[in-house]
Structures are given as structure tokens and as C-alpha cells.
Amino acid sequence: MPEARPVFSLRATVYTVLAAVALLGTVSNVLLARETHALRVDAHRLSVAGRQQLLAERVAHDAWQLVGSTTPQGRSQARLRLRRSVAGMREAHAQLLRHGAAAQPPAPEAAPDWLDVQVQGYLAAASSILLTPDDRLSRRNADIRWLEEQATGPLLTALDQATVQMERRGDARIRHLSGLVWTCLGVGLALLLALALLVFRPLERRHRRILADLARERDFGRQVMGTVAQGLTVTDAAGRFVYVNPAYARLLGTAPEALLGRTPRDVTFEEDHPVLVAPLAHAEGQTRAYEARLKRADGTLVPVLVTDAPRAAEGGAPGTITAITDLTERKQAEQTVATLAALSRGLEAEHTPAEVARRALAILSGAVEVAWLVLFVLRGERFVPEMYSGPLPPGLREQMDAGLGRGEGAIWETLSGEPVYLEQTRVPAYLAHGVQAVALVPLPGGSRGVTRVLGVYRAGSGRAWTPRERLLLAAAVQSLAAALERAELYEEARQAAAYAQALVAVSALVESRFDPLEVAQQVFRILAPILEVDWGGLILVRGDQARVITTWPPEAARAEDRLTGELLGGLPWRQTGQTCYIDDYSAQPGAAAPLVRAGVRALAWGPLAELDEGRFVVVVTRLGQVQPWSGPHRDLFEAAARTLRLALERQRHLRRVERAAVTDNLTGLGNRRAFERHLEELAEQDPGEGPPFGVIYVDMDGLKQINDTWGHSWGDRVLREFGQALGEVFRDQDRVYRLGGDEYAVLLPGASAEHAPTLLARVQQAAARMRPLPGQVGPGASAGAAFWPQDGERPAEVVSVADQRMYQEKQRRRPGQGNRALPA
Numbered sequence: 155m156p157e158a159r160p161v162f163s164l165r166a167t168v169y170t171v172l173a174a175v176a177l178l179g180t181v182s183n184v185l186l187a188r189e190t191h192a193l194r195v196d197a198h199r200l201s202v203a204g205r206q207q208l209l210a211e212r213v214a215h216d217a218w219q220l221v222g223s224t225t226p227q228g229r230s231q232a233r234l235r236l237r238r239s240v241a242g243m244r245e246a247h248a249q250l251l252r253h254g255a256a257a258q259p260p261a262p263e264a265a266p267d268w269l270d271v272q273v274q275g276y277l278a279a280a281s282s283i284l285l286t287p288d289d290r291l292s293r294r295n296a297d298i299r300w301l302e303e304q305a306t307g308p309l310l311t312a313l314d315q316a317t318v319q320m321e322r323r324g325d326a327r328i329r330h331l332s333g334l335v336w337t338c339l340g341v342g343l344a345l346l347l348a349l350a351l352l353v354f355r356p357l358e359r360r361h362r363r364i365l366a367d368l369a370r371e372r373d374f375g376r377q378v379m380g381t382v383a384q385g386l387t388v389t390d391a392a393g394r395f396v397y398v399n400p401a402y403a404r405l406l407g408t409a410p411e412a413l414l415g416r417t418p419r420d421v422t423f424e425e426d427h428p429v430l431v432a433p434l435a436h437a438e439g440q441t442r443a444y445e446a447r448l449k450r451a452d453g454t455l456v457p458v459l460v461t462d463a464p465r466a467a468e469g470g471a472p473g474t475i476t477a478i479t480d481l482t483e484r485k486q487a488e489q490t491v492a493t494l495a496a497l498s499r500g501l502e503a504e505h506t507p508a509e510v511a512r513r514a515l516a517i518l519s520g521a522v523e524v525a526w527l528v529l530f531v532l533r534g535e536r537f538v539p540e541m542y543s544g545p546l547p548p549g550l551r552e553q554m555d556a557g558l559g560r561g562e563g564a565i566w567e568t569l570s571g572e573p574v575y576l577e578q579t580r581v582p583a584y585l586a587h588g589v590q591a592v593a594l595v596p597l598p599g600g601s602r603g604v605t606r607v608l609g610v611y612r613a614g615s616g617r618a619w620t621p622r623e624r625l626l627l628a629a630a631v632q633s634l635a636a637a638l639e640r641a642e643l644y645e646e647a648r649q650a651a652a653y654a655q656a657l658v659a660v661s662a663l664v665e666s667r668f669d670p671l672e673v674a675q676q677v678f679r680i681l682a683p684i685l686e687v688d689w690g691g692l693i694l695v696r697g698d699q700a701r702v703i704t705t706w707p708p709e710a711a712r713a714e715d716r717l718t719g720e721l722l723g724g725l726p727w728r729q730t731g732q733t734c735y736i737d738d739y740s741a742q743p744g745a746a747a748p749l750v751r752a753g754v755r756a757l758a759w760g761p762l763a764e765l766d767e768g769r770f771v772v773v774v775t776r777l778g779q780v781q782p783w784s785g786p787h788r789d790l791f792e793a794a795a796r797t798l799r800l801a802l803e804r805q806r807h808l809r810r811v812e813r814a815a816v817t818d819n820l821t822g823l824g825n826r827r828a829f830e831r832h833l834e835e836l837a838e839q840d841p842g843e844g845p846p847f848g849v850i851y852v853d854m855d856g857l858k859q860i861n862d863t864w865g866h867s868w869g870d871r872v873l874r875e876f877g878q879a880l881g882e883v884f885r886d887q888d889r890v891y892r893l894g895g896d897e898y899a900v901l902l903p904g905a906s907a908e909h910a911p912t913l914l915a916r917v918q919q920a921a922a923r924m925r926p927l928p929g930q931v932g933p934g935a936s937a938g939a940a941f942w943p944q945d946g947e948r949p950a951e952v953v954s955v956a957d958q959r960m961y962q963e964k965q966r967r968r969p970g971q972g973n974r975a976l977p978a
Contacts, residue, residue, distance in 0.1 A: 200324065206250070406451060426446045442461070457485045461478075514637070525544055547588065653786050671692070686781065692771075755779065757776075824892075848913065849953050853898075872924065876935070
């Protein structure tokens with residue numbers, strides 16, 4: 155019989171062992187593959203859960219931005235970002251649900267129903283906000299408030315809990331996988347060490363790779379917190395920082411390590427401490443958002459929006475997780491809008507260009523960090539200051555008042571219409587006074603081009619002009635230019651109305667009954683505010699001599715007034731043939747130094763009329779700054795000169811008419827009207843007061859015979875010669891009148907009754923001086939005298955007595971008819 159072979163041969167054993175190893179390897183690989191797949195799923199779920207947290211915060215942040223946006227463009231962009239955030243969160247949640255459904259068996263903690271309900275509710279609220287029209291969006295919207303609460307409260311807590319559960323499940327799977335590997339390896343070593351080694355090493359490498367992948371997934375969340383632009387902090391139960399991301403540290407201008415162990419109060423201004431929320435004051439799931447001001451390391455402030463929520467740290471110790479959003483740009487934008495609104499309101503309340511410029515510079519000086527603001531205006535070939543704001547250092551004001559000629563400084567570059575921003579001025583004189591950064595912003599000039607430039611100056615170290623400052627200045631000059639144009643139009647309309655009113659008022663003076671001096675005062679009073687003159691005068695020129703007749707203001711006529719005397723000696727009075735205007739007297743060749751020292755700048759004078767007294771000239775002057783005479787100013791001045799000329803000529807005519815009314819045409823003596831007027835003046839004095847006076851009534855004898863015999867021409871000659879003789883025999887202060895026909899009267903100021911014989915004898919002396927006719931003696935005269943107050947209390951009574959006595963004397967002389975009777 156053949157030898158029986160062993161049941162288990164070495165080959166069979168090897169094959170059996172190999173088969174066992176292969177089976178063991180197969181079973182192990184199957185188990186390891188399942189567990190590895192489960193680990194990958196858990197790692198992916200953990201990553202998705204972390205992304206869900208960030209996406210939830212992003213959805214809340216984008217919704218807040220959508221509600222807080224004030225412009226249609228801003229809301230459109232915010233709505234687009236919110237739509238993307240919602241889509242990303244929905245996709246991530248779908249992935250989380252798919253991986254939970256793929257688990258064998260399904261893992262309820264991967265995507266539990268309560269988490270799905272909260273996420274779906276959160277997405278529904280966000281979708282509702284997306285569907286809400288812009289005009290119905292507000293921060294009080296229920297969806298907004300619920301979204302904010304969920305993003306930083308329950309939803310965040312739910313995602314944290316889901317993440318913790320997935321981390322624990324991943325740890326359990328890793329431990330189970332490790333046990334399985336060691337068991338398989340032990341069995342494999344027991345069977346075949348070599349084969350076990352061939353199985354273990356690949357498994358070990360796969361295990362390490364899985365662990366590395368898991369560690370990378372876990373570090374992802376921390377990496378996101380470290381790189382996010384929004385500030386994030388975590389505090390412990392005592393309120394101290396245990397984690398600070400770089401973004402928050404950058405807000406404070408320090409390193410994250412320097413903040414660990416400190417509290418939010420240490421980096422917040424004391425005035426904002428009451429709004430800080432202590433971590434222990436939070437109820438579970440409660441969040442709070444508020445504004446505060448962080449204090450940087452250099453002492454400056456940073457406005458922020460703080461959103462904090464409680465969070466249970468490992469071990470159960472409570473803490474707070476806080477998101478900090480920098481509000482600097484938003485606050486600056488709000489300040490810019492407020493400044494422009496205040497500028498618009500302020501400029502609307504002003505009516506003159508000077509008031510508009512002053513208000514605009516005052517508002518801008520408080521809104522921009524600058525030292526001085528200057529509004530330049532282009533005059534000829536120089537930019538000169540029109541308005542200042544801010545205290546200028548000594549010497550700098552004089553430098554700026556001198557202006558900038560063509561090519562001096564960067565201001566001439568603004569003629570192209572573009573602003574110029576410099577970190578250091580190019581004008582050496584400005585540098586010497588500490589000026590550094592300069593902004594030169596031209597005001598739109600329309601068809602006229604650039605005529606005004608706003609200069610903004612900083613002292614100390616130069617600093618670049620921020621976009622916000624440039625935007626503010628650009629918008630401000632637009633408002634300023636529009637307000638100046640409106641004010642200039644208003645000023646032109648007001649001046650036109652004032653010119654028209656002044657012309658009407660001046661023209662109306664022609665019909666007034668004022669004398670020329672009163673007319674001149676009225677004219678100066680009307681012209682002074684319109685022409686902006688400081689002195690006016692009506693001057694009488696005789697040869698090389700000049701005399702001020704009247705001045706405005708009236709007190710300028712006082713003897714101690716320097717300007718009046720200097721004007722008489724300093725103006726070229728011989729050039730009075732035409733109206734003359736001088737814009738800058740100090741720049742004129744041969745300008746009188748006293749006038750320049752007196753402050754005379756602009757001058758205008760014009761001839762009025764040449765009367766018996768001499769030539770009249772009207773003069774007005776401006777003191778202080780140089781101001782050219784405009785066309786309307788010249789028209790108004792010439793209209794005033796015409797009015798004064800007519801007033802003077804009218805006065806001359808009235809004088810002639812008045813003189814003719816009180817003068818006897820034949821003798822040139824005062825007539826009865828003049829005699830009665832002077833008596834009225836004497837009648838105003840009370841009896842017993844004032845100097846005495848006498849009245850002589852005279853009647854020529856034989857005038858009728860002269861007229862009948864020799865003709866009226868000879869009689870007229872006799873009347874003239876007798877009147878002339880009376881004037882010669884009496885005193886200069888005595889007044890002789892021809893009352894009519896052959897009647898005369900003499901008023902004798904200061905005469906008394908004891909002088910009566912002497913005075914009556916003078917009448918006869920006058921009669922004796924008459925040239926006799928051929929072969930005859932001259933005519934005689936009868937006279938009667940009376941005196942006040944002896945012969946009457948009233949002048950009329952005195953005249954009546956003198957007339958009676960003259961008649962009595964005439965009766966007494968009748969038989970003789972004079973010295974000798976003339977032939978009948």
C-alpha cells in the first residue's frame with residue numbers, strides 16, 4: 155500500500171495560513187475600508203459644520219448690511235452678497251444631509267432633525283428678507299432680528315453641539331479602527347509574521363494619512379478665525395481674553411499675544427464702559443449688539459459694532475464669543491453726509507458772497523483736520539485771498555495777502571479744473587511758516603473758467619489726503635460754487651434795485667425845495683451806502699483856491715478833520731472840466747502823500763456849475779481797500795452830479811427872481827416888498843428888547859412938473875439920481891427903498907429920536923446934490939422921521955407916524971415948492 159500523506163502538508167499549511175491570512179486580510183480590509191470611509195464622512199461633515207457656522211454669520215452680516223445700506227446701489231450689492239451666502243449655506247446643509255443619509259447605519263447626530271429644522275428656518279428667514287422690497291426693509295424687521303439672534307445664539311450653539319458630537323464620533327471611530335488594526339496584526343503575527351507585516355504596513359500608512367486629514371480638517375476652523383477680516387475674541391468666565399484673532403489686534407494696533415489676559419474694558423474708552431455686557435449676564439442663547447469705541451495703543455479711537463454671545467467652554471466654564479466690526483468708514487461717511495447737509499443748510503441762509511464764503515469756510519474748518527482755509531480769487535495775473543478761516547501765524551497772513559503770481563505755486567495748475575493735493579507745499583514762503591500738506595480745489599466756474607480756488611493747509615508733518623477728505627472737499631466746492639453764484643445773482647439784483655431806488659430818490663431831489671447844501675447832504679446820504687463811499691464834499695473853486703461848502707458825514711466839516719484839509723491841497727482842482735474816476739489813488743503818479751496816509755484809495759469828482767460865486771465840484775472818496783468804480787457806480791454818481799448841478803442852477807435862478815421881486819427896476823434900490831419884509835423881521839422882536847431903529851419917509855417935490863415939462867426920461871433920471879444921493883448921504887448899514895412913484899423910505903438901525911434933525915438934514919443934502927435943470931435949481935424933498943420904541947410899540951406904528959410927519963412937512967413946504975418953484 156502506498157504511504158499515506160499527512161492531512162496537513164507544509165504547502166497546505168502555508169496555503170492554509172496564506173488563505174487564512176488572505177481571509178483575515180480581506181476581512182480586515184473590508185472592515186478598515188468601511189471604517190475609513192466613515193472617518194472621511196465624519197471629517198467632511200465636521201468641515202461642512204464649520205463652514206455652516208461661518209456661512210450663518212456671513213448671512214446675518216450681509217442681511218444687516220442690506221438693511222443698513224442707504225443708497226440703491228449699496229442695497230443692490232448687499233442683496234447680491236446675501237443671495238450668494240444663502241445659496242452657499244443651503245448647499246452646505248444639503249451636503250451635510252447627504253452624508254448623513256449615506257451613513258450605514260444612518261447617524262442621527264450627523265444631521266439631526268432639530269438641526270435641520272433650525273437651519274431650514276434660518277434659510278427661510280434669509281430668503282424672506284431677500285424677497286422683501288427695499289422700502290419695507292428696516293432694522294426692526296422680525297426676520298432681521300430673528301436672523302441676528304439665530305446667527306449668534308441658538309443656531310450657533312446647535313452647530314457647535316453638532317460639531318462636538320461629530321468630533322467625539324470621529325475619536326471613537328479612530329479608537330475602534332486602532333483596536334481592529336492591532337487585533338488583525340496580532341492574529342496575523344500569530345499566523346505569519348511576514349504576511350502580517352505585509353498587511354500592517356499599508357494599513358499603518360493609510361491610518362496616518364487619515365489622521366493627518368482629520369487634523370487638517372480640525373485646524374480649518376481655527377485658520378478661518380485667524381484669517382477672517384472681522385475681529386473675533388473669546389473671553390473666559392472672568393471676562394479676560396483667551397483668544398484674539400489678528401484682525402481684532404490690528405484694530406487696536408497691537409499683537410494678539412499682548413491682549414491675552416486683558417479685558418474688553420482695558421481697550422474701551424471709559425465713557426463706553428456702561429454699554430459693555432458682562433459674560434455672566436447672558437442667558438443661554440441670548441446675544442447683544444451695540445456700538446462702542448475701542449482705544450488704540452496710540453490713544454486714538456476706533457468706532458466698532460460689537461456682537462457677543464455666551465458660549466460654554468470645555469469643562470463647563472462659561473465664556474463669551476464676540477464679533478467686532480470696524481465702523482470707521484461708515485462713521486466717516488455719516489460725518490461727510492452730515493457736513494455736506496450742514497453746509498447746504500448754512501449756505502442757503504446766507505445772501506451775500508462774503509457771508510456765503512465765511513459760512514462755508516467755518517463749516518469746513520470743523521469737518522476737516524486742517525489749520526487754515528483760504529478762498530482765493532483770480533484777479534488779473536494773481537490769485538489773491540478773498541476769505542480766511544483759522545488763526546494764521548504772524549507773517550503768513552502778509553505772505554498770503556500778497557497773492558500768487560502766474561507760475562508761483564501749484565494753484566495755477568487748478569486752471570485746468572482738476573484739484574491738486576500735495577503732501578508738501580511748493581511755495582518757499584509758506585514752508586518757512588510751517589505749512590506742509592496743501593489741497594487746492596477749484597470751484598466750478600462754468601463758461602468763465604476757474605476764478606476761485608479753495609486752499610486747505612495743514613501745519614506740522616505732511617500727511618496724505620484721504621479719499622474721504624477728497625470726496626468731502628470736492629462736494630463742498632460744488633455747493634460753495636452754486637451758493638456763491640446764487641448770492642452774486644441776488645447781490646446783483648439787490649444792487650440793481652438799490653441803484654434804481656437811488657436814481658429815483660436822487661432824481662426826486664430836483665423837484666424839492668431844499669437849498670443846494672441840503673440837496674447835497676441828501677444826495678450824499680443816498681449815495682454813501684450804494685457807492686460804498688466814506689467821505690463826500692461839495693467844493694467851491696475860485697482860481698487856485700478851494701473851499702469846502704458842505705461835507706458828508708456832516709461831522710467831517712469840523713476844523714480838526716484832516717481829510718477835508720488834505721483833499722483841498724491834494725486834488726488837481728484845475729482838472730474840473732470833466733468827471734474823473736481814480737480806482738487806486740496811491741498808485742497814481744504824483745499822489746499826495748498826506749492823502750495816501752489818510753487812507754484815500756478810490757476817488758471820483760465831477761464839475762457841477764460855474765456861478766457867480768465860482769466853480770462847484772462834487773467829490774466822493776473811499777478809504778481802506780482798493781475798489782474799482784463799476785459802470786453802475788459811475789452812472790449813479792453822474793446822475794447825482796446832474797441833480798446837484800440842477801439844484802445850484804435852480805438856486806441861482808431863484809436868487810435872480812427873488813432879487814428882481816424885491817428890487818426897484820429904475821433905481822436898483824429895494825422896493826416896497828423888500829421894505830415890508832424887513833419890517834416883518836423887525837416886528838418879530840418884543841418891545842423893549844433889541845436895538846432901536848428909525849424910519850424916514852421921503853417924498854420928492856415937483857416931480858410931476860419935471861415929467862410934464864421935460865418928459866418922463868428926465869424924470870426917471872431925477873429919480874435915479876435922488877435914490878443914489880440918498881444912499882450916499884446915509885450910513886452903509888442904513889437901507890434906502892423906493893416905495894413907488896416919488897416916495898422913498900430909509901430904515902435906520904440903531905438910530906434914536908435925538909438924531910432926528912441930523913437925519914432929516916441928510917435928506918435935504920441928498921436933494922441938494924441933484925443936478926438942476928438948465929436955468930433952474932434942483933427939486934426939493936419932504937421927509938418925516940419916527941423911532942422905535944418911542945413912537946410906537948410895533949414897526950407898523952412907527953412907519954405910520956413917519957408917514958404922517960412927512961405929510962405934515964409936505965403941507966408946510968407946499969407954498970414954496972422946494973428951494974425954488976419950477977415953472978408949471
